Amino acid sequence: MFDVFKAMLDGVPWTIAVTLLSFTIGCLLGFPICWARMSKFRMVSFTTASLVLIIRSIPPIVWLFFVFFGVGGGFLNLSPFAAAITGLGIITAAQMSEVYRGALSAVSVGQYEAAHVLNLNARQRFVDIILPQMLRIVVPSAATYAISLLKDSAVASTIGVTDISAVAYQVTQQTFKGIEVYTTAALLYLLLSVPIALFSRWLGATLNTRISR
Amino acid sequence: MIDLLGMWWEWFPDLLQGFVLSLQVTGVCLLLGIPLGLVFALGVSAPNKAVRLMFLFVVELGRGAPALILLQYFYYGLPSAGITLSSFTAAALALACCTGAYTSEIIRGGLEAVASGQREAADVIGLTKLDALRFIIVPQALRIAVPSLLGFSIIMFQASSLCFTIALPELVSRASAIGSNTFQYMPVLALAGIMYAVVCIPATIIVTSLEKKLGASGQT
Numbered sequence: 001m002f003d004v005f006k007a008m009l010d011g012v013p014w015t016i017a018v019t020l021l022s023f024t025i026g027c028l029l030g031f032p033i034c035w036a037r038m039s040k041f042r043m044v045s046f047t048t049a050s051l052v053l054i055i056r057s058i059p060p061i062v063w064l065f066f067v068f069f070g071v072g073g074g075f076l077n078l079s080p081f082a083a084a085i086t087g088l089g090i091i092t093a094a095q096m097s098e099v100y101r102g103a104l105s106a107v108s109v110g111q112y113e114a115a116h117v118l119n120l121n122a123r124q125r126f127v128d129i130i131l132p133q134m135l136r137i138v139v140p141s142a143a144t145y146a147i148s149l150l151k152d153s154a155v156a157s158t159i160g161v162t163d164i165s166a167v168a169y170q171v172t173q174q175t176f177k178g179i180e181v182y183t184t185a186a187l188l189y190l191l192l193s194v195p196i197a198l199f200s201r202w203l204g205a206t207l208n209t210r211i212s213r
Numbered sequence: 214m215i216d217l218l219g220m221w222w223e224w225f226p227d228l229l230q231g232f233v234l235s236l237q238v239t240g241v242c243l244l245l246g247i248p249l250g251l252v253f254a255l256g257v258s259a260p261n262k263a264v265r266l267m268f269l270f271v272v273e274l275g276r277g278a279p280a281l282i283l284l285q286y287f288y289y290g291l292p293s294a295g296i297t298l299s300s301f302t303a304a305a306l307a308l309a310c311c312t313g314a315y316t317s318e319i320i321r322g323g324l325e326a327v328a329s330g331q332r333e334a335a336d337v338i339g340l341t342k343l344d345a346l347r348f349i350i351v352p353q354a355l356r357i358a359v360p361s362l363l364g365f366s367i368i369m370f371q372a373s374s375l376c377f378t379i380a381l382p383e384l385v386s387r388a389s390a391i392g393s394n395t396f397q398y399m400p401v402l403a404l405a406g407i408m409y410a411v412v413c414i415p416a417t418i419i420v421t422s423l424e425k426k427l428g429a430s431g432q433t
Contacts, residue, residue: 057413058406059374061385066406069392070399151279158378165281169289178290186278186286193277 004177008184011167014081015192018153018163021085023146026092033097038104048097055094060155063087068159084156088149095145103137104130136207143200147193154189164188221404224391228401231387232408234301238383239370241305246312246369247362251351253317254324275314280372283307288379300381304373312369316362323358324350360424367416371409384408 036048055063064087072078078086107130115125157166168185172178256268275283287303298306327350335345355362377385388405392398 053414053417054410057371057410057417059371059385059409061374061377062388062402062406062409065385065389065392065398066402069389070402073396073398151277151281154279154281155375157281165279165285168282169285172285172289172293176293178286178293182282182286182290185282186274189279189282190274190277 004171004180005184007171008167008188011162011164012188014161014163015153018084018156018161019150022088022092023149025085025089026096029093030096030100033093034100037097037101052094052097055091060088060091060152061158063091064155064159080160083159084161088153092149099138099141103134106137107133139200139204143196146196150193151189217400220397220400224401224404228384228387228405228408231382231384235373235383238304238373238376242308242312242369243366245309247316249309249313250316250320253313254320257317257321258324272314272317275310280311281375281378283311284375284379300379303379304376304381308369308372315365319358319361319365320354323354326357327353360420360427363420367413370412
């Protein structure tokens with residue numbers, strides 16, 4: 001049992017790296033997508049909304065294959081890891097843009113009006129007034145999404161990233177101890193999601209105390 | 214462009230078979246999984262603490278483990294205990310467990326949203342606990358849970374693509390087989406993506422409008 005566990009640990013850094021990097025890409029790319037989605041021009045906002053819907057309607061595995069075999073095979077030379085974070089990053093960006101949009105509409109209209117009245121410029125209005133309030137609302141749903149992304153990152157094993165699920169498959173083929181191996185894998189994913197939940201709770205509490213002060 | 218349509222025309226029958234299989238897996242897993250979710254939901258809100266903790270553990274494990282791991286557990290894991298399943302059975306059972314764990318939370322939300330007066334009224338008119346659940350509480354809870362359950366069904370249809378990893382010849386498996394035979398990965402994956410989108414986009418739009426409608430009428 002113990003050597004199974006030790007072998008499984010090799011996959012952990014890859015799972016963490018895929019999750020963390022694609023989440024970062026998604027969080028950053030989510031902002032411009034959200035901005036385009038809320039554009040005053042109907043054409044821009046409609047196109048963005050359709051794109052977000054299309055991205056969310058196609059399973060992650062199809063996106064990863066598309067990036068790895070489709071784009072990677074023909075035009076660029078992509079490593080499995082790069083393809084995985086690109087594919088998952090795009091999906092995360094689409095999801096996060098919706099999270100941001102929800103949070104922006106939850107910031108009360110009076111805040112925008114007050115910022116206008118105080119004659120703050122566009123950058124100040126967003127960075128000093130809206131963004132801090134928006135982040136506070138974003139944290140819980142972003143954390144929920146990060147945990148589901150952690151589990152979706154298992155898909156990266158299908159294009160050859162040696163993450164927890166890929167190692168689980170290899171170890172099963174070598175030892176024929178499938179039940180132990182996959183139970184260990186399930187517990188490892190469960191364990192990895194705990195720090196995300198704790199961190200989000202801490203971050204939420206910190207942001208809230210700063211507001212209420 | 215003509216080339217592309219020609220290739221799609223040639224591949225479509227094969228992919229369509231995979232598409233039907235994807236729908237079948239999703240259908241079976243929902244038919245098994247949603248009743249399981251109801252059982253889990255009732256178990257998690259049971260009065261007995263030991264029962265409650267046991268169900269809570271099962272639900273958290275089912276929600277905490279990736280669907281991919283559950284699938285491989287049933288297909289590659291169980292044979293080492295002497296249970297060998299076909300890939301369709303393994304897929305249906307694993308995704309049903311996953312569905313059970315996730316929908317139990319949705320249904321529990323529905324159960325809690327049923328006004329407490331309903332429970333008291335059922336008590337007063339002398340219904341037994343089981344009858345109160347059967348005729349009064351569960352039907353109302355399920356009605357509240359319908360939009361979320363439909364939303365979850367869309368996610369499960371997408372998750373059925375994971376069955377590729379256990380050699381079930383569903384949509385992604387067939388697309389990737391065609392891709393590796395012809396090296397035309399981009400066109401075939403695009404067609405597979407469109408086939409998923411054709412189901413998921415209208416379904417998402419319907420579910421969103423249903424949620425809005427029920428949300429609005431729920432307040433009155």
